[in-house]
Amino acid sequence: MPKNLIPLTALCLALSACTTVPFSAGQAPSSQSVAPYRDQIELAGRLNVVYQKNDKPESATVNFTWQQTAQRTDVTLFSPVGSTLATIAVTPQEAVLTQSGKPPRSAPDVDTLSSRLLGWSLPVSGLRDWLQGHALAQDGQRFVASPQNDQVTTKDGWRLRFVSWQDGSDTAAGAPPRPRRIDAERNASAQADAVSLRIVLDPVTSASAP
Template sequence: MPKKLLPLAALCLALSACTTLPFTAGQPSSSQAVAPYRDQVDLSGRLNVVYQKNDKPESATVNFTWQQTAQRTDVTLFSPVGSTLATIAVTPQEAVLEQSGKPPRSAPDVDTLSARLLGWSLPVSGLRDWLQGHAVGDDGKRFVASPQNDHVTTRDGWRLRYVSWQDGSDTTPGAVPQPRRIDAERNASAQADAVSLRIVLDPVPATTAP
């Protein structure tokens, strides 16, 4: 290469190195946090769980619907082919779990109840926050997720990571990011077995900032 072209080539390489990478689907460019917490939500999605049973790792994949109000949470779990596996109703007084062909079972603690009947723990009280991108950290402070602040360890020992997002920011100015995939993991302790969850939420209409 002629000497007089060397500075030009070096400049081109420097500019190409500084070029912004293409936008990756599911990772919104917005640094905005998720919307404020709502008592009433209606969601659906898919849940994969890995847990221990008889000291051996087991896994299951279910579809679910989630209906939440200030005083009640209703969860329905479906098999991949659409049959109902269980329904769970949680109020401040009790949790009731029903399975086809079996009498309803109730307990004050839904985590313990689901672990006993399903084989794995479904942390409904935590999910009321997590599905919206909120949690209480192990420092007792309120955590609000964003694409740039996407992980936290909760006060009850769950490690959460917001892996991907749905926000519509490429088409809706001011759109607020909403969780798309959430990974949650808890180590074994004297009170509970180890379990990890992968939650993928179905798309919902984009929320626009006020």
């Protein structure tokens, strides 16, 4: 081989080796789906919502904690400075929303209740699935997300995208990927106003993983 081709060959080999680097932080193996759905979880994070009020776009950003069991979901919404804005308790029988300094209000449907009291709809029933990377798809089939299969339209008209995933350092080695950021959007209809949500979940530590 001519001497002047040796450095070029070495360079090509080095470049080809660079294409096989392992997944960096925040990425997960694209062939692996999220873990099986669990009835009982505890999560926290931040939520940004854009919605329509009096035909004008409005937005809000809140922190939240989320606790669910098979029969109940409890959500607490906090302002960016940490004061409690509202608590929501949902059971199969009713949803109860309590705002600071106001008496509790209840209704059978939490989406309608939150829309009326907060100004925007919080789809708690859907979020029980979405926060774990699951959903009920438009065709009625169960959807299970993965970094390679990260978008779905739900049966009730929400367009979901699982934008990013928990950093691998936050979960046990070899554990299934967990959602980090979820974008959800719903167009206006006769039954509901247009709204879009951006949800960013706090890291899940290995101690809290199943």
